[in-house]
Amino acid sequence: MITVLFFGKLAEIAGAKTELPHVASTDELLQQLRTSFPLLAAEKFIVAVDKKTITENTLLTDNCTVALLPPFSGG
Structure with missing residues (x-):
């Protein structure tokens, strides 16, 4: 399961959280x-996959946590 x-x-x-059956990659x-x-x-x-931001397709395993973060603006 991917969170x-x-x-x-x-x-x-999309709501704060969803869980999906295993998917192979971030794409x-x-x-x-x-x-x-x-x-x-x-x-x-x-x-971000398991608290590390990514810039390209990344393989996922069961129990991975993927976060979708809006762009940050500095201050």
Whole structure:
């Protein structure tokens, strides 16, 4: 099972948390999420797997936690 956490505006769209049966990669996961929550397709976000931000497709294993984070603005 993969746990997906949503933050900021993304949580307003998809809820704070969802769990999905095992998916092989972050690309597959994002495709499933965009199908389930079409409004996510219009949003920009950072993906983190087990608390590490990623910039490319990453393999997932059972019990991974994926976080979708809205872009940060400095201050």
